[in-house]
Amino acid sequence: METTARRLVPAAVAAASLLLTATACTGGGGGSSAKSSDGGSAAPAPSVSNDLQTDYQNTVKAVLPSIVQITAEGSLGTGIVYDTKGDIVTNAHVVGGAKSFQVTLSDQSKTLPASLVYSYPANDLAVIKLTSPPSGLKPAVFGDTTKVQVGQIVLAMGNPLGLSSSVTQGIVSAVGRTVSEAGTQENPQGATIPNMVQTSAAINPGNSGGALVNLSDQVIGVNTLAAVDSSGSGQAPGIGFAIPAATVINLADQMIQSGKVTNSGRAALGITTRTVVTQGGSSGAGVVSVTPGGPAATAGLQAGDVITKLGDTPIDSAATLSAALASEKPGDKVPVTFVRDGASRTVTVTLGTLG
Template identity: 70%
Template sequence: METAGSRRPLRTPALLALAAALLAASAGCSSGSSSASSRSSTDAGSGTPAPAPSVSSDLQTQYENTVAGVLPSVVQITAGDSLGSGIVYDSKGDIVTNAHVVGSATSFQVTLADSSSTLAATLVYSYPTNDLAVIKLTSPPSGLKPAVFADSGKVAVGQIVLAMGNPLGLSSSVTQGIVSAVGRTVSEPRGEDSPGATIPNMVQTSAAINPGNSGGALVNLSNQVVGINTLAAGDSNESGGQAPGIGFAIPASTVTDLANQMIKDGKVVDSGRAALGITTRTLLADSSGSGSETGAGVVGVTSGGPAAKAGIQPGDVITKLGGTAITSSSQLSQVLATMQPGQKVPVGYVRGGSTRSTTVTLGTL
């Protein structure tokens, strides 16, 4: 995620019904201080400042150990005039990051956390559909420290996490928070180098994710990466500005699954995500009622794909998928992201003003 000007704009999606107040994480606890009512008159009038609350030495030590253990695996990536972060994936020099960090570039400069010199890297594969990419160091140095990735299924709401990366170009920075939610489906805004990916199962966090943090690590206190920092939520009441305390990370299990495919096959061969086999654009009915239906207008249909086999044609307008009314292309993507390949799903659509329905066996994105 990059700032405007010399860097790409920060990713900020529309909030997806995230009106619930987030839990607040405390970095420590107080001990040894008495209440104001129990202070003696001498203490109250002495002008001597009350002692600072002490921080749990155990928790502080865990923070310090995690930073020391994981930060060497987090790198800075420069792609043209863009700046972002990445995570050392293996000792061979493979580095995982966001697709929007690499953009359209194929060569990069990488700065390790313990060095000020840069290393050359080239693109292995970029997969904008899930906003993930892998790049590889041209001459990997000895002593690279690959990160350890967690089991995403064990990430729990309330878990303390640290976001590591290079926000605003401030290398090797760390912010802290908690896991605020899991299983979020989030749509990114369309950008210069991104079609606006819809990503399922994201980890929501209160740890600050700022421009330049994209592609960095969201880690637990067991020194494991639970996700890749990807975007901050947008506040619709603040003209698209960031919504403080709401950020999202691609879960570790998704990262490792897709990265392994990119490294082995040079591409993603099985995304595990459902698809209709169509391209769409949002259509809005006009106020007179004489215009097209509101929904996802079918622009193209993949020959022999799921939608084609079910009889859907270009010009149709999808208005319902499963039990959900569809009012836009992005909503169609969000609903599909919650489904599985091979699943049979009823699809409602309009053709020439006539409402129709069919059942589609979903394919793979």
């Protein structure tokens, strides 16, 4: 099944929404990490009491202090306090090309300066850090991704349309979605994000980088995308996507410890591509450039080749190639079929790691 979605653009400026493609993929919701971001013990398994309204209120009271508003170059987005040292996780498209930010705490008591730690557009995640973290920061607790279940009640917390500390409710609609975003200035090839959590909780521009939370006060994902009607008539209500907590923990820890992502755990060919149509009329992923010494170069792929199949998966665009790679692992050996000078060829490539 194929649907369209749009990135949750920051709320304070008028900006054109980017078209995205979301496709179902096999597999679960990601890894099995459960972590308190201040280094505490693993969070317990989610549970729901009989008094649902009280559960809602208690979860909002517990988690909302960890949700902040981020101002980046005149636009607004959302972030989640990750640790007591002032690290805040958000979306890469919230920070854009900015290096410095203003962060407003959930109680609106302070607006604090912050700077970029690292932005990783390939997974649409970034970490920023408060310049002078105040005492009393409350880091969020990130839940165990393997315990996320379809039908589970969730709350989306953030700053939609600049309305600070807003909360909406819904359920987990699906897990294991792969979503391919259109390119941006910072990431021309776009991002393909695997294992995303789909939710019916209302998320809107400004919610980007906010928290998708279960009723055990655990963040199970970072809100990132909202669907649009395939006809282009507007946003499709009740279809949004969040990056799973296991992915957030893995990548954020690397950014904080190393200042970059050292091991994404995701497969790559070592090429840049764009969608092209071959002389025979079929479409594919045209190779624009090849990383010297990378997997594709080692296998003999060249700029100008048009990839039409990865393994058994037909490739008709740069986006479908990215989606196909999202289901592979570094070190896998896969046949790549491509067209060169009008002739179809196949080589076996040992996949590398997405940087």
